[in-house]
Amino acid sequence: MNTLAKQSSGIGGALRRVVRDYPLVPLIVLLAALVVALEIMRPGIVNERWIANTIKFAIPLAMLAACQTLTMLTGGIDLSVGTAATVSAFVAATQLSTLGPTGAILVALIPPILIGIANGIGVGLFRVHPLIMTLGTGLIGTGCLQVYQRTVIASGSSVPDILAWLGTGLTGGVPNSLLLFVPLAVVIIVGLRRTGFGRLLYAIGENENAARLAGVRSWQVILALYALSGLIAGITGLLYLGLIKAPSLSLVEPRVLPSVAAAVIGGTSIFGGRGSYSGTIVGALILTVLATMLTIMQIPEGTRRILFGLIILVVTALYVRITQDS
Amino acid sequence: MLKFLRNHYWNIGLGAMLALLLIFTKIIQPNYGISGLESLSRSALTFAFATAAQTVVVIAGGIDLSIASMMAVASVTAAVMMDGASEQYALLVVPFVLLVGLAMGAINGMLIVFSRVPDIVVTLAMLFVWEGVALMILKAPGGGSAEWVKGLLIGQVAIGWLPDGLTQWIPKALILLIVCLGAVWLPFRRSRFGLSVYAIGSSSLAAFRSGVAVNRTRIAAYSMAGLFAAMGGLVLTASTGIGAPIPGPYLLASVAAVVLGGVTLGGGRGGLLGPIIAVFILRLVRTDLALLSVDPNVTTIVEGTIMVVVVMAGGLIAVRASRK
Numbered sequence: 281m282n283t284l285a286k287q288s289s290g291i292g293g294a295l296r297r298v299v300r301d302y303p304l305v306p307l308i309v310l311l312a313a314l315v316v317a318l319e320i321m322r323p324g325i326v327n328e329r330w331i332a333n334t335i336k337f338a339i340p341l342a343m344l345a346a347c348q349t350l351t352m353l354t355g356g357i358d359l360s361v362g363t364a365a366t367v368s369a370f371v372a373a374t375q376l377s378t379l380g381p382t383g384a385i386l387v388a389l390i391p392p393i394l395i396g397i398a399n400g401i402g403v404g405l406f407r408v409h410p411l412i413m414t415l416g417t418g419l420i421g422t423g424c425l426q427v428y429q430r431t432v433i434a435s436g437s438s439v440p441d442i443l444a445w446l447g448t449g450l451t452g453g454v455p456n457s458l459l460l461f462v463p464l465a466v467v468i469i470v471g472l473r474r475t476g477f478g479r480l481l482y483a484i485g486e487n488e489n490a491a492r493l494a495g496v497r498s499w500q501v502i503l504a505l506y507a508l509s510g511l512i513a514g515i516t517g518l519l520y521l522g523l524i525k526a527p528s529l530s531l532v533e534p535r536v537l538p539s540v541a542a543a544v545i546g547g548t549s550i551f552g553g554r555g556s557y558s559g560t561i562v563g564a565l566i567l568t569v570l571a572t573m574l575t576i577m578q579i580p581e582g583t584r585r586i587l588f589g590l591i592i593l594v595v596t597a598l599y600v601r602i603t604q605d606s
Numbered sequence: 607m608l609k610f611l612r613n614h615y616w617n618i619g620l621g622a623m624l625a626l627l628l629i630f631t632k633i634i635q636p637n638y639g640i641s642g643l644e645s646l647s648r649s650a651l652t653f654a655f656a657t658a659a660q661t662v663v664v665i666a667g668g669i670d671l672s673i674a675s676m677m678a679v680a681s682v683t684a685a686v687m688m689d690g691a692s693e694q695y696a697l698l699v700v701p702f703v704l705l706v707g708l709a710m711g712a713i714n715g716m717l718i719v720f721s722r723v724p725d726i727v728v729t730l731a732m733l734f735v736w737e738g739v740a741l742m743i744l745k746a747p748g749g750g751s752a753e754w755v756k757g758l759l760i761g762q763v764a765i766g767w768l769p770d771g772l773t774q775w776i777p778k779a780l781i782l783l784i785v786c787l788g789a790v791w792l793p794f795r796r797s798r799f800g801l802s803v804y805a806i807g808s809s810s811l812a813a814f815r816s817g818v819a820v821n822r823t824r825i826a827a828y829s830m831a832g833l834f835a836a837m838g839g840l841v842l843t844a845s846t847g848i849g850a851p852i853p854g855p856y857l858l859a860s861v862a863a864v865v866l867g868g869v870t871l872g873g874g875r876g877g878l879l880g881p882i883i884a885v886f887i888l889r890l891v892r893t894d895l896a897l898l899s900v901d902p903n904v905t906t907i908v909e910g911t912i913m914v915v916v917v918m919a920g921g922l923i924a925v926r927a928s929r930k
Contacts, residue, residue: 589734
């Protein structure tokens with residue numbers, strides 16, 4: 281370690297050390313650079329309303345990315361979050377008329393937790409690859425949702441007022457969804473750093489066999505983790521319902537891959553053991569600003585997707601290069 | 607004989623399952639016959655090529671999330687080039703599209719090797735890139751296909767030395783599939799390159815120390831996946847007559863068939879036959895459920911459940927084996 285630090289001297293080495301020890305710094309620099317570029321392209325666009333709007337759309341993405349961050353820390357991934365979130369949004373919207381807002385929201389959170397538990401059983405007990413397991417449960421969940429949709433087609437759907445207030449409302453120019461997000465983010469960040477559960481996630485991701493030999497019941501940790509991931513996805517779905525206000529079967533599905541991208545850009549290793557939620561939050565903000573930028577430049581849809589993919593690739597490649605030699 | 611059974615128990619089991627399903631289909635629908643088999647092979651064709659592409663990459667120890675998007679690129683390229691062109695011109699289009707597929711796969715592989723980013727992230731990014739490329743080539747479904755290309759999939763082939771009564775049971779689409787896959791897979795399996803792909807899938811470090819050019823092999827494996835994906839795209843254009851820039855549901859289906867086909871995720875084990883039989887099983891399950899007039903949405907649930915149960919059972923076997 282010492283010799284390595286000596287070898288990588290000079291400006292490049294110093295930069296590398298900064299990036300390695302404070303991974304948030306380059307991400308925030310990148311975010312700032314994007315905002316500046318946006319302001320240059322369209323002077324006057326960066327104002328209070330724009331910032332509030334950006335945060336409003338970045339929050340649900342960051343919450344979905346929380347599921348990815350947590351599961352990636354153990355070397356997993358959760359691709360069923362799209363389905364879990366859509367199911368909860370759909371159930372909440374359709375049960376509102378019969379159960380009232382509180383009941384509908386509570387009932388809506390049950391299916392995503394069940395999906396999460398199923399994932400946890402498959403990954404933790406049966407040792408199925410998380411990618412496959414969560415794709416499979418996502419598929420089953422989508423099927424169930426389509427069948428459920430048939431049965432409630434008559435009852436219609438509506439958005440609980442509290443969710444609309446939370447999803448789209450502003451109080452003094454500040455999005456209300458921060459009320460939900462800030463506590464959640466604090467719990468996740470502190471939880472990962474200070475609690476036993478958080479450290480177990482890193483331990484399992486770093487070396488699962490070592491963790492098991494050290495007395496960790498890894499299947500219990502993984503089961504709890506995926507159930508938690510399902511719960512967060514369910515809450516995100518409710519937030520999307522309040523934000524978009526039109527429940528559909530493809531409400532959250534297009535957001536799944538961006539949520540993986542947000543976690544990856546935020547510096548979480550897809551192989552486990554390394555990463556932080558603060559990085560993911562900045563990653564979600566970067567992706568949201570980027571999306572605005574591509575829209576403003578009036579780039580056709582095809583080119584936009586190409587740029588989106590290339591940016592994910594370039595950022596992660598740079599990240600890998602900078603952090604690898606530690 | 608016993609050794610053969612032991613080595614191929616998974617494929618034999620899959621074959622038996624397919625046979626049982628066919629018998630079951632015949633029982634619930636006594637009319638099921640030549641035309642049923644033909645439409646089954648036609649619908650399985652695109653899935654089979656997607657699965658073949660995924661199989662190669664998984665054996666090499668990777669995964670390719672961009673297969674459906676590469677198929678879309680191949681499909682629209684073929685459709686745009688063949689639209690309004692002469693039948694002879696299409697003879698050039700087909701090899702060109704296959705080359706495009708090889709190139710796309712090679713780009714995927716090179717990006718993985720040179721960027722040192724995990725393959726799952728690279729192919730996730732390339733999923734967007736190829737989707738974008740397909741949209742740039744063709745904004746909405748359109749284009750056309752040469753008649754002889756379409757004709758490749760329809761009907762049966764008369765093979766000289768076989769009686770007509772037998773050949774009419776063999777759909778042309780199935781023969782096309784066997785010829786295309788066999789032409790690539792059999793030489794691959796017997797070559798040094800094929801062995802290298804299995805080696806880097808088992809353990810890339812051990813392969814490297816035994817003198818395998820790991821990076822070059824990995825790029826070649828992804829190129830081969832690109833080639834299969836291009837075949838899938840061509841078939842897609844041939845069967846619908848137009849090019850579709852929006853990728854189909856091939857990613858999930860290909861992973862499911864690969865796992866069901868006995869290829870372990872993580873690499874180094876399995877063949878092509880198992881996944882292809884698995885594709886036919888999954889398609890036939892779908893047909894059967896439709897014949898039983900089950901709600902098509904329930905079909906999705908059943909498919910997902912089959913996939914999850916299969917991988918869970920596979921996982922359980924692996925856990926048991928490692929404890930012994």
